Amino acid sequence: MSRSIAAALAVLGVLSMSAPAALAADALEYGRNITLNEAKAAANAAEAEARKNGWAAVITVVEPNGQTVLSWKMDGASYAAPGVARRKAETAAGFKRPTKAFQDAVKAGNLNALSNGALAIEGGELLIADGRIVGAIGVSGATPEQDGIIARAGAAAVK
Structure with a gap:
């Protein structure tokens, strides 16, 4: 993240939001792009x-840049x-933190958290491999809390 973007986010209060230390924006770096097989494993989980x-x-x-690798809609969703799930994944990847x-x-x-284009609904999680962000998963269709549970199950499948 560039210093100017980090400074802008700090002014908006985004970088000061409480998040687990392991998921602090400055602690994680972007890595390679997630592979299709890894994306399938996350989605299957x-x-x-x-x-x-x-x-x-x-x-x-x-991928870390927000480009879609895969998306699927379960029957009944x-x-x-689909649009909400994509935005959750893009938000998590772009801001280096869960939604x-x-x-x-x-x-x-902190209503300033909304002014940066982030989607403030649980269900977007980072995908970490080898200690770096390789992508993100976004889930939508249930309640936000349930979406988060589903997304974390998917994230746990990526190593």
């Missing part, structure tokens, strides 16, 4: 978690979910 709980969702995996960090900031009264 996410879908398995959704099915286990009886939830229908859309699962989208993006809402028609609006829940933005949701928590807004709940705490």
